[in-house]
Amino acid sequence: MADIKHYRELLKTKALSCTELTEAFLSAAEKENPELNAYISITKDAALKTAAEVDAKIARGEELGPLEGIPVVIKDNICTKGIRTTCASRMLENYVPFYDATVWELLNAQGAVLIGKGNMDEFAMGSTNETSYFGRAKNPHNYDYVAGGSSGGVAAAVAGKLAAFGIGTDTGGSIRQPASFCGVYGLKPTYGAVSRYGIVAHASSFDQAGVLANSAEDTALVFDAISKRDERDMTSVGSKVSSYENLGRSIKGLKIGIASEDLVASDEEVNAAVENAKEIFKSLGAEIVEIKLPFIKDCLPVYYILACAEASSNLGKFDGVRYGYHAEDYDDVWDMMSRTRSEGFGDEVKRRIILGTYVLSSGYFDAYYKKAQRLRASITKEFDKILDTCDMILAPTVPITPLKAGAQMSPVDLYRTDICTCAVNIVGLPSMSVPAGFTENDLPVGVQLIGGRFKEDVILNAAYAFEKATEGRYIKSLEMGCGI
Amino acid sequence: MMWEMVIGLETHIELSTKTKIFCSCTTQFGGEPNTHCCPVCTGQPGSLPNLNKKVVKYGAMAGVALGCHINLVSKMDRKHYVYPDMPKAYQISQFDIPLCEHGKVELENGSVIRVVRIHIEEDAGKLIHEGGNYLVDYNRCGVPLIEIVTAPDFRSVEDVLLYLDKLQGIMRTIGISDCRMQEGSLRCDVNISIRPKGAEAFGTRTEIKNLNSFTAIENAINYEFERQVEILESGGQVEQETLHFNSDTGETRSMRDKENANDYRYFREPDVVTVRLSQEEYDEIVASMPELPEQRLKRYVEEYNLTEADARLLVKYRKVAEFFEAAADIDAKSAAAFILTNIFKSVPTEVQREEWNIKLSAENFRELVKLTAEGKINKNIAKRVLDRMLETALSPAEIIEKEKLGGIDNKEFEAVCRKAIEENPAAVADYKAGKEKALQALIGYVMRLTRGTANPAETTEELKKLLETV
Numbered sequence: 001m002a003d004i005k006h007y008r009e010l011l012k013t014k015a016l017s018c019t020e021l022t023e024a025f026l027s028a029a030e031k032e033n034p035e036l037n038a039y040i041s042i043t044k045d046a047a048l049k050t051a052a053e054v055d056a057k058i059a060r061g062e063e064l065g066p067l068e069g070i071p072v073v074i075k076d077n078i079c080t081k082g083i084r085t086t087c088a089s090r091m092l093e094n095y096v097p098f099y100d101a102t103v104w105e106l107l108n109a110q111g112a113v114l115i116g117k118g119n120m121d122e123f124a125m126g127s128t129n130e131t132s133y134f135g136r137a138k139n140p141h142n143y144d145y146v147a148g149g150s151s152g153g154v155a156a157a158v159a160g161k162l163a164a165f166g167i168g169t170d171t172g173g174s175i176r177q178p179a180s181f182c183g184v185y186g187l188k189p190t191y192g193a194v195s196r197y198g199i200v201a202h203a204s205s206f207d208q209a210g211v212l213a214n215s216a217e218d219t220a221l222v223f224d225a226i227s228k229r230d231e232r233d234m235t236s237v238g239s240k241v242s243s244y245e246n247l248g249r250s251i252k253g254l255k256i257g258i259a260s261e262d263l264v265a266s267d268e269e270v271n272a273a274v275e276n277a278k279e280i281f282k283s284l285g286a287e288i289v290e291i292k293l294p295f296i297k298d299c300l301p302v303y304y305i306l307a308c309a310e311a312s313s314n315l316g317k318f319d320g321v322r323y324g325y326h327a328e329d330y331d332d333v334w335d336m337m338s339r340t341r342s343e344g345f346g347d348e349v350k351r352r353i354i355l356g357t358y359v360l361s362s363g364y365f366d367a368y369y370k371k372a373q374r375l376r377a378s379i380t381k382e383f384d385k386i387l388d389t390c391d392m393i394l395a396p397t398v399p400i401t402p403l404k405a406g407a408q409m410s411p412v413d414l415y416r417t418d419i420c421t422c423a424v425n426i427v428g429l430p431s432m433s434v435p436a437g438f439t440e441n442d443l444p445v446g447v448q449l450i451g452g453r454f455k456e457d458v459i460l461n462a463a464y465a466f467e468k469a470t471e472g473r474y475i476k477s478l479e480m481g482c483g484i
Numbered sequence: 485m486m487w488e489m490v491i492g493l494e495t496h497i498e499l500s501t502k503t504k505i506f507c508s509c510t511t512q513f514g515g516e517p518n519t520h521c522c523p524v525c526t527g528q529p530g531s532l533p534n535l536n537k538k539v540v541k542y543g544a545m546a547g548v549a550l551g552c553h554i555n556l557v558s559k560m561d562r563k564h565y566v567y568p569d570m571p572k573a574y575q576i577s578q579f580d581i582p583l584c585e586h587g588k589v590e591l592e593n594g595s596v597i598r599v600v601r602i603h604i605e606e607d608a609g610k611l612i613h614e615g616g617n618y619l620v621d622y623n624r625c626g627v628p629l630i631e632i633v634t635a636p637d638f639r640s641v642e643d644v645l646l647y648l649d650k651l652q653g654i655m656r657t658i659g660i661s662d663c664r665m666q667e668g669s670l671r672c673d674v675n676i677s678i679r680p681k682g683a684e685a686f687g688t689r690t691e692i693k694n695l696n697s698f699t700a701i702e703n704a705i706n707y708e709f710e711r712q713v714e715i716l717e718s719g720g721q722v723e724q725e726t727l728h729f730n731s732d733t734g735e736t737r738s739m740r741d742k743e744n745a746n747d748y749r750y751f752r753e754p755d756v757v758t759v760r761l762s763q764e765e766y767d768e769i770v771a772s773m774p775e776l777p778e779q780r781l782k783r784y785v786e787e788y789n790l791t792e793a794d795a796r797l798l799v800k801y802r803k804v805a806e807f808f809e810a811a812a813d814i815d816a817k818s819a820a821a822f823i824l825t826n827i828f829k830s831v832p833t834e835v836q837r838e839e840w841n842i843k844l845s846a847e848n849f850r851e852l853v854k855l856t857a858e859g860k861i862n863k864n865i866a867k868r869v870l871d872r873m874l875e876t877a878l879s880p881a882e883i884i885e886k887e888k889l890g891g892i893d894n895k896e897f898e899a900v901c902r903k904a905i906e907e908n909p910a911a912v913a914d915y916k917a918g919k920e921k922a923l924q925a926l927i928g929y930v931m932r933l934t935r936g937t938a939n940p941a942e943t944t945e946e947l948k949k950l951l952e953t954v
Contacts, residue, residue: 077530078530079528079529079530085529085530087529092529095529097523097528097529097530098523098528099523099528099531101530196532197530197531197532198523198530198531199530200529200530201529201530201755204754204755205754231534232532232534233532233534233755234532234533234534234535234755234756234757235754235755235757309751310751310754313562313564313573313574313749313751316564316566316572316573316574317527317529317571317572317573318529319566319568319573321568321571321620322526322527322571322620323528323529333568333618334566337566337568357749360564360749360751361747361749362747362749365749365751369751
C-alpha cells in the first residue's frame with residue numbers, strides 16, 4: 001500500500017533517493033493537475049530543495065524522522081513563507097506571506113516535502129470546491145463529480161496520489177466532507193489541538209487544521225506531528241496523548257453511540273455504509289448504544305449564524321491597503337476599499353460577509369448572534385454529556401453521496417448538506433471521516449467517528465481497527481498519480 | 485439664561501509596557517515608519533493576537549489607583565470600524581465586561597468625578613496625508629491603551645484640566661504611562677452638552693475627538709460651549725454628532741458622515757481566551773501600589789510644613805518627589821526651594837521634569853542641603869554651587885574647592901567683617917558720624933576679601949552689628 005511507511009521504507013533502504021521520490025510526485029502532479037486541478041501552486045523548487053537536504057542527511061547516514069522526505073500537500077489558506085497563499089481568492093491571488101503558519105513550520109522542520117498548495121473553496125467557504133477563483137478541483141474517482149469542499153484540492157491530491165498526505169482545515173466539515181467524497185481519511189482534531197497561527201481565519205472559534213491521508217495509521221502519525229501547543233495561538237492546547245502509539249488496541253467493549261433518529265442521511269447508500277460499519281464494529285466487540293441528539297436540528301442555523309458573523313469580521317482586513325488585490329480605478333481611499341472588496345471577493349464569500357454583518361448589526365444582534373451563542377453553549381453541554389455515556393459516535397459524514405459538478409443547488413440546500421459535520425465544529429469535538437463504502441456508480445462513501453474532547457486516539461484507533469477488519473477494501477487505489 | 489456645561493471624558497492612555505499588547509514588537513515612540521511591526525500588528529492573514537499579561541496588570545494598577553472595582557475575570561471583544569490605519573478592520577477592546585469599574589477622582593477644587601470604567605485595548609496606526617496621498621504608519625498599531633471613561637460630572641473647564649493633571653500625576657507615579665499629550669500617549673475625547681443652570685435633564689451631547697494638548701482641550705470646550713449656547717438661544721437643536729477640533733482655527737467641525745454612522749458590531753474576540761487575574765496577582769498589585777500624589781501631598785504639608793502649592797508642584801512628577809525626599813529630612817523647606825526655584829529653571833518643560841535626567845545626583849543634592857543647613861555655606865553660595873552642579877555633575881565639595889567658594893563659613897565670615905572694620909578706621913569714623921554711605925566701603929572690602937562669596941544683605945547686617953560694639 002502506498003502509505004507513508006512505504007515511502008519511508010524506500011528512502012531508508014535507499015531503494016530510491018528523496019529527490020527521485022519527490023520528482024516522481026512532482027511529475028505526477030504536473031501531469032494530472034491541468035485536468036484534476038487539485039493544486040493551485042506546485043512548489044517544485046521548494047520541494048526539490050528540501051529533497052536535496054534529506055538526501056544529504058541520508059548520505060551522512062543520519063536517521064530520518066517519521067515524516068522526513070514525505071511529500072505533502074498543504075491547503076492554500078495555510079501561510080507558507082515565500083510561497084504564495086491565495087485562499088483560492090482573487091483577493092489574495094498574488095499574496096506571498098512573509099511568515100509560516102505553525103502547522104507548516106512544524107512539518108517543514110520535520111523535513112516533509114511540500115509538493116504544492118491545495119485548491120479549495122474561496123476562503124474555505126463552500127462544499128464543492130466550485131467557489132475557487134482558480135476553478136474546481138475534480139473528484140479523482142470521477143471527474144464529473146466534485147471533490148467536495150472546502151479542502152477539495154487536498155483530498156483530490158491525496159486520493160490521486162499527488163501527495164502522500166495533506167493538511168486541510170475544517171470549519172464546518174471542510175476536511176471530512178471532501179475526504180468522504182474522495183475516499184480518504186480526514187481528521188478534524190479537537191478545537192485547540194492544532195495551532196491556528198498562520199491559517200487564514202474563516203470562523204475563528206470553529207476553524208481547526210487537520211489531516212487527510214490514505215490510512216488510519218498515516219493520519220495518526222501526522223496528527224501526532226502537528227498537535228503541539230503553540231504560544232502564538234492563545235486557544236492552542238496541543239495533544240498530550242500519542243495517537244500513533246495507541247493504535248492497535250482492541251476495541252472490545254468500546255461504546256459506540258448511534259443516533260438513528262437524529263443523525264441520519266437523506267441518501268440510503270450513506271445509511272447503508274453506516275449500518276455496515278456498525279456491524280463491523282459490533283463484530284470487533286464494540287457495544288452499540290442508541291443515543292438521542294434532538295438538538296441537531298438547531299445546529300445548522302447556529303453554525304451559519306456564528307460562522308458567518310466571525311467570517312464577516314475576519315474578512316474585513318482585506319481592504320486593498322496593505323496586501324492583496326487592489327482596485328485600479330477609484331475616487332478616494334473609501335472608494336478604493338469598497339471596490340477592492342467588490343471585485344476581489346466571489347459571490348459565496350460576499351453572501352456570508354453580508355449575512356454575518358447582518359446578524360451582528362445593532363437591532364438584530366440579540367435575535368440572531370446572541371441567541372445562537374446561547375444555543376451553542378447548551379448544545380456543547382448536551383454533546384459532552386452524551387460523550388460521557390459512550391466513547392464515540394458513529395454517524396454519516398455527509399447526508400448525501402458525492403455531488404455532480406454544476407449541480408446548481410440553492411445556497412441553503414447546499415448548507416444543509418453540512419448538518420452532520422458542522423454540529424461537531426459547534427462543540428469543538430474531534431471527528432474523522434473514514435472510507436466505508438462505495439455508491440452504485442463506484443464513488444466513495446465515508447462514515448464519521450466523533451470522539452470525546454482530546455480523545456483523537458480513541459477514534460483513530462477505532463478507524464485503524466475498522467481498516468484492518470475490512471482489509472482496506474474501502475480504500476481504492478486509483479490508476480493515477482505517483483506509481484511508486 | 486445662564487447655561488451650564490456638562491462634560492464627560494474618555495481618556496486614552498498608552499501603557500509603557502516594553503512590548504505591544506498582542507505581539508512582541510516594541511512600543512517605543514518614533515522610529516522609521518513601519519519598522520516596529522510584525523504579522524500580528526499589521527493584521528497579516530492568519531496572524532493571531534497573544535495577550536500581553538503585563539497590560540492586564542497595568543490596567544488593574546490604574547483601576548486600583550482610581551479606586552475601581554477590578555473584574556478578575558473579563559474578556560476581550562472586537563469593535564468593528566473601517567479605517568486605513570486599523571489593519572484588521574476591528575479593534576480588540578473590551579465591551580460589556582471591562583477590567584475596572586466604579587472608581588472616582590476627587591479634585592482639589594472639591595469636585596468629585598466618577599470613573600465609570602477602565603478597559604484595555606489596542607491602539608491604531610497613524611494616517612498621514614502627504615501630497616494628496618494617504619500614507620500609513622503601523623508602528624503605533626497594537627500599542628496597549630487603557631481607556632478611562634468618566635460619568636458626565638465635569639461642570640467647568642477647570643474641572644477638566646484639574647482632572648487630567650491629576651490623572652497624569654497618578655499614572656506617572658504608578659509608572660504605567662508617561663502620559664505625554666504631545667506624543668499622543670494621553671489623548672482625550674470630550675463629550676459635552678449644555679443645560680440651563682439648575683436644570684436636571686441633560687442636553688444633547690456632541691463628542692469632540694482626539695484632543696492632544698491641554699490648550700486644545702480648553703479651547704475646544706470653550707468653543708463648543710459657545711456654539712451650543714448660540715444654537716439653543718436661537719431656537720435650534722444641538723445635533724448628536726462627532727466633531728473634530730481644528731487647533732489652528734480654534735473651531736470644531738462635523739466629521740464626515742461615514743465616521744459618524746458607526747455600528748461597531750461588538751462581539752467576543754474568539755482569538756483571545758478569557759482574561760483572568762488571580763486573587764494573588766490582585767493582592768500583589770494592591771500591596772505594591774506606591775504612595776499616590778494626593779497622599780504624598782498631604783504628607784509633605786503635614787510632615788514637612790510645605791505650602792500646599794509647593795507640595796503640589798513637587799508631587800506632580802514621581803522622580804522629582806523622590807529627589808526631594810532624598811534631602812527632605814535635613815531641611816525640607818530649603819530642599820523644596822532649591823528644586824522649585826533653581827533646578828526647575830534648568831528643566832523648564834514637562835517632559836524634562838518627568839524624565840528628570842539632571843546631572844545632579846540625589847546624593848550630591850542631599851550634601852548641598854546639608855552644607856547649607858549646617859551654615860557651612862550661605863544660601864547665595866549654595867545657589868551658585870547648585871548651578872555649577874547642574875552643569876558638571878561634581879559634588880558640592882569638589883565645586884567649592886575648584887571654584888574657591890569655600891572658606892567662608894559663619895566663623896570666618898565674622899572674622900572677615902571684623903577685619904574690615906579694623907583696617908578701615910576712616911570709613912568706620914564716617915559711619916559713626918552718621919554717614920550711612922560709608923558702610924558701602926566696608927561691604928566692598930568684605931566682598932573683595934571673600935571674592936564675592938559673601939551675601940551683601942548678610943554682610944550689611946553683620947557689619948552693623950559689629951559696628952555697634954566699636
